[in-house]
Amino acid sequence: MSPRLKSLTGRLRRSERARAPATDPESTAPAAPETESQPLDIAPNDPIIGLFESAEGPVDLDDLELESSALEQMREAGIKLAVPLVSQGELIGVLNLGPRLSEQDYSSDDLKLLANLAAQAAPAVRVGQLVREQEAEARSRERIKQELKVAQLIQQNFLPKQLPDLPGWQVAAYYRPAREVGGDFYDFIELEDGRLGIVIGDVTDKGVPAAMVMAATRSVLRASAQRLGAPGEVLARVNDQLCPDMPDKMFVTCFYAVLEQESGRLRFANAGHDCPYLGTPAGEVEELRARGMPLGLMPGMAYEEKEATLGPGDTALLYSDGLAEAHDPEREMFGFPRVKGLTGSRRTGHDLIDALLSELDRFTGPGWEQEDDITLVTLSRSGGVAVAAEIQAAELASAGSSNGAEGALIPASKVGVEQGADRTLTEFEVASAEGNERGAMERVAEAVAGLGLPPSRLERLKTAVAEATMNAMEHGNRYQPELAVTVRVLASEDALRVRITDHGGDEPMPVVDTPNLEAKLAGEQKPRGWGLFLIEQMVDEMRVSTDESHHTVELGLNLRGDDDGDRRD
Amino acid sequence: MATGATEAKAKVHERGGVAVIELHGEINRSAEAVIERGYEEAAALGPSSLLLDFGSVDYINSTGIALIVGVLARARADGRTVRACGLSDHYREIFEITRLADFMTIHADEASALAEASG
Numbered sequence: 001m002s003p004r005l006k007s008l009t010g011r012l013r014r015s016e017r018a019r020a021p022a023t024d025p026e027s028t029a030p031a032a033p034e035t036e037s038q039p040l041d042i043a044p045n046d047p048i049i050g051l052f053e054s055a056e057g058p059v060d061l062d063d064l065e066l067e068s069s070a071l072e073q074m075r076e077a078g079i080k081l082a083v084p085l086v087s088q089g090e091l092i093g094v095l096n097l098g099p100r101l102s103e104q105d106y107s108s109d110d111l112k113l114l115a116n117l118a119a120q121a122a123p124a125v126r127v128g129q130l131v132r133e134q135e136a137e138a139r140s141r142e143r144i145k146q147e148l149k150v151a152q153l154i155q156q157n158f159l160p161k162q163l164p165d166l167p168g169w170q171v172a173a174y175y176r177p178a179r180e181v182g183g184d185f186y187d188f189i190e191l192e193d194g195r196l197g198i199v200i201g202d203v204t205d206k207g208v209p210a211a212m213v214m215a216a217t218r219s220v221l222r223a224s225a226q227r228l229g230a231p232g233e234v235l236a237r238v239n240d241q242l243c244p245d246m247p248d249k250m251f252v253t254c255f256y257a258v259l260e261q262e263s264g265r266l267r268f269a270n271a272g273h274d275c276p277y278l279g280t281p282a283g284e285v286e287e288l289r290a291r292g293m294p295l296g297l298m299p300g301m302a303y304e305e306k307e308a309t310l311g312p313g314d315t316a317l318l319y320s321d322g323l324a325e326a327h328d329p330e331r332e333m334f335g336f337p338r339v340k341g342l343t344g345s346r347r348t349g350h351d352l353i354d355a356l357l358s359e360l361d362r363f364t365g366p367g368w369e370q371e372d373d374i375t376l377v378t379l380s381r382s383g384g385v386a387v388a389a390e391i392q393a394a395e396l397a398s399a400g401s402s403n404g405a406e407g408a409l410i411p412a413s414k415v416g417v418e419q420g421a422d423r424t425l426t427e428f429e430v431a432s433a434e435g436n437e438r439g440a441m442e443r444v445a446e447a448v449a450g451l452g453l454p455p456s457r458l459e460r461l462k463t464a465v466a467e468a469t470m471n472a473m474e475h476g477n478r479y480q481p482e483l484a485v486t487v488r489v490l491a492s493e494d495a496l497r498v499r500i501t502d503h504g505g506d507e508p509m510p511v512v513d514t515p516n517l518e519a520k521l522a523g524e525q526k527p528r529g530w531g532l533f534l535i536e537q538m539v540d541e542m543r544v545s546t547d548e549s550h551h552t553v554e555l556g557l558n559l560r561g562d563d564d565g566d567r568r569d
Numbered sequence: 570m571a572t573g574a575t576e577a578k579a580k581v582h583e584r585g586g587v588a589v590i591e592l593h594g595e596i597n598r599s600a601e602a603v604i605e606r607g608y609e610e611a612a613a614l615g616p617s618s619l620l621l622d623f624g625s626v627d628y629i630n631s632t633g634i635a636l637i638v639g640v641l642a643r644a645r646a647d648g649r650t651v652r653a654c655g656l657s658d659h660y661r662e663i664f665e666i667t668r669l670a671d672f673m674t675i676h677a678d679e680a681s682a683l684a685e686a687s688g
Contacts, residue, residue, distance in 0.1 A: 293671055434598065438628060459659035467631055517668050520638050521645055527638035530631035530667060537666045 040077070040094075042070040052084035053091045057115035058106070059084065081106055083118045087126040095121070147208050151181040154211035158218050164188045164196055166261055168383075172349040174357070174376040176322075183210030183252070184320045184373035187218055189225045194261055197225045200318040200377055201254035201273060201295075209247060217242060217252050217295065231256045231269035232292075232305035239271065239295045239303075246296035249522070253294045255318060264310040264381055269303040271295045272518060274321055274336070277343040279352075281313035285344040288316065294518060312383025315348045322372035323356065324513070326364055334363050336513055348380035425491055429484040432473040440487050441466040444498055447489045451496060451559065461498070461557060464538035467531045468500045468553045476502025476551050496557040505549040512536045575627065579607030581614070587652075587686045588616040589679065593625040596633030604636045608643060619644055620682050621673075624655025634667055641672055650674075654682040 042049060048068040052059065059082045061075055074082065074096065083095035095118060100106060106114075155177060163171045173186055183203025191197050199221060203210040217238065224237040235256055242252065255276060257268035268276075272294035275287040292303035310316060319339060326334040342355050353376050360374075426447035430440045441462045453461065469485055477483035488499040512532045519525040536542050541556035577600030578593040588611035594600070611619055621640070623629075629637075644651045654676040656664060664670045676682035 291668070291671065437630070438595075456658065456662075459657075460662075463630075463659070463663065470630060470632075515667070517638070517672070521642045521672065523642055523646075527635040527642065528632065530634045534631050534634070534663065534666070 040070060040073055040096075046070045049091055052082065052094065053086055053089065055084050055086075057118070058082065058097075058111050060106075081114070083114045085118055085122040085125055087122045092122060092126050092129065148180060151206075151208045151211040152177060154208070154215055155181055155185070158215050159185060160188055164190065166196065168381065169259075169261065170349040170378075170380040170382065172353055172376075172378045172380075174353045174374070176370065176374045178206075178322065178370045178372050178374075180206045181211060182206050182320075182322065182373035183214045184322065184375040185214045185218055186318070186375055186377050187221070189222055191225065191229070191258065196259045196261065198257045198259060198318065198377065198379060199254065200276075200320065200375060201252055201271075202320045202373075202375075203250065203252050205247075205250050209250065213242075213246070213250055213252060213296075216245075217254065221254070221256070225256070229258070230305060231258055231267050232290075232303040235269045235271050235292060235295065235303040236301060239293075239301050240299050242296040243299040251294040251296040251518070255288075257288075257316075257318075259310075259379065264314070265307060266310055266316065266379075267305060267307050269305045271303060274319060274324060274514070276316055276318040277340050278308055278310070278314060278316045279343040279346070280311070281346055283344045283346055285340050287340075297518075310379070310381045312381055313346075313348070315343065315352060315378055315380040317343045317352060317356075318375075318377040318379075319356075320373060320375040322370070322374040323360065323376065326360055326368075326371060326374075328364050329368075333513060334360060338363070349378050352378050352380075423491055425489040427486070427488045429486050430469060430473070431481050432477040432479050432483050432485060433481055434473075434479065436473065437466040437469040440469040440485070440500075444487065444489055448491070448496060451491060453496075453557070457557065460538040461496075461555070464535045464542075464555050465498055465500070467535045467538075468498075468555060471531050471535075472500050472502035472504070472551070472553070476504030478504075491559070493559065495559055498555040499552050500555070501550050501552040503549060504551045505547050512542075577603045579603050579610075581607055581610040583614045583616065584679075585683050585687045586616055587618045587620050587683055588612070588614045589620045589622055589683075591622045591625065594627070596623075596626055596629040596636060598632045600633060601636055604640060608640050612643075612647060612649075616649065618650045618652065618686050620679065620686070621651065621653045622655045622679055622682075623653060623660065624678065626655070626660075629660055629663070634663070634669070637669060641669065645672075652676060652682045652686060654678050 046068050047066055048070045051064070051066065061071065061080055061082060064071060077096075078098050079096045080099045081097040083097065084091055085093040085095060095114070097106075097114075100110075159175060160173070163173060171188070175184065175186065177184070183201075183205060185199070185201050185203075187197075187199040189197030189199065199218075201214070201217060203213045203217070205213075220238050220241045221234065224234045224241075228234045228237060235254065238254075252271070253273035254271045255268065255273040256270075257266050257276075259266050266288075268288055268290055269292060270288075270290040271292045275289050278286045278288055280286075286308065288306070288308055290304045290306040293301045308316075317339070324334055324336045324339050328334075338359060339356065342352065342359060345352070345355060347355050356376060426443065428440075428443060430436050444465045445458060445462050448458070448461070465487070469487065472485040473479055477485065483503045486499075486501040488501075490497040490499070513529075515529050515533055516525060520527050535553070535555065539555045540558050541554075543554040543556070545552045545554070575594040577595055577597075580591040580593070582589050582591070590607045590611050592600075592604075592607070596604070608619075619640075621637070641651055651673040652675070653664070653673050655678060656675060661670075661675060664673075664675060674682075674685070676685065
């Protein structure tokens, strides 16, 4: 709403020229007695604005021929002379004068005086306006600060005050809110038979609305967890209860698991939250994947229920996207592979949390303003023995940020591919031109025909080769036709490897992230960005290495019988 | 353009209140305009439900996935449900991995999709 001034001048907001109230000249030349101090609205497209802005001095309304409703209003109000107040080319107000009481025209001295007055008054009025705007801004800043406090209070009140004490288990949690509090939450729910419910979630949006939805979700979840038990049913129930009252464009991602202390059995369901990782003392990392839509989007959703067992020394890491999606000053993302890599570093509990946070510190550098809440929850089963030397070795492999000639190999999948004597099945070059990836894909398929891959595995390999070749042509070689992509297919008894090399060594390869489909569907992210994710999903192992002038993506498939090609089920 | 590439086509028809977008050829970057037009033609029929028929599609790459995400986003914004049919086992798996399958029902063929859409 544009405020109206009842003083000498009308006022026009710089940002929205919706209204230019004007008043009668109480304190200048004698006013037409019948005019009241009425603010005048000038529509933003009224031609009189342009005229006033370019006028040099007072404007006699009788001289104007203009289709302008403001002009009509001014004439009706008995105004004879308008003195525009212009500051830095913008009309900020108008000094309106009625006819002289003597019924003579304004003299040229009068006009000069008014022009001088306007020239001096305009900047002063503008300063006054700015001061008011700043006061309003300060008030709104204060209100935002208060709101932040409220959001923080809600958030803190609904997070667990203490951690569960389970014999044989170590539970650790870490929560660091962003300045503008996000909607992260975690919870532990004591269930019948000594089972423990573990929750991590994230409400889209920030501030008070997010905190309220978080509080509601937590309460509904607690109630359902006590009554229902099975994680999939619990999430389905919570979803149905949240849906009717969920504000537009808000939803909740949530991972819910039930732990049986004795057996280490963890049953879980996931409503679109980032997959937790399960690290073993051998340094392997498994993703705790289960399908399901975020809560509050659509009622009647079903949630897949999966199960994992935590053995001695195993650690599950639940986390929120504030960690993986933190950016460094170059806007590169911390990324899921780093989180996953550290989960495989044989650390447990607070050690793992500390390692993640110090890696994050190193990554973001000093002076970083945290973008989103960061929540970490670990669940470790006692009994594993971590060997210091092994931890060091895992550290070297985990971050994947160095650029040596051999390259920093990022283990991007849990199924390791055995090393053995390689023979080259084929090696060829592909010119960088759109569509050429299909040829590369067919040639690799021909080359591996003798290996007897199951059809589904062959299809996955083909897709991975096509995507990696496309990436190499597009990002590495920028579709410069004179730059080729080299494809080399190697096989040992245990493994098949396809190496795809481009000329893009000067830029680091992006890390693999699980694309955020919800954000893409909501138009908050570009629909693209599936390539690396697909590649990683299609093969048993993907390694990326970089030297000064090349990138190589190596795709690995296990050829041992222990993999039936349906590892995802 | 590589030799042997088959240009994408989209044929749109209406059946039982469902707008069927029959896709042909390769769903990659070059299919962008075709898919855009296909969606607009289908939307002009004013259906509450769309069916993407991939029965005559021989290749979908990650850019194609992005185009399908785009269709899905528009359909959601317009309040239309989306179904898909005619996917090979491999592309069906890819739709599951990318979680596109969470946002569209996948059917074996057009007949079963339409049967369910009307039932």
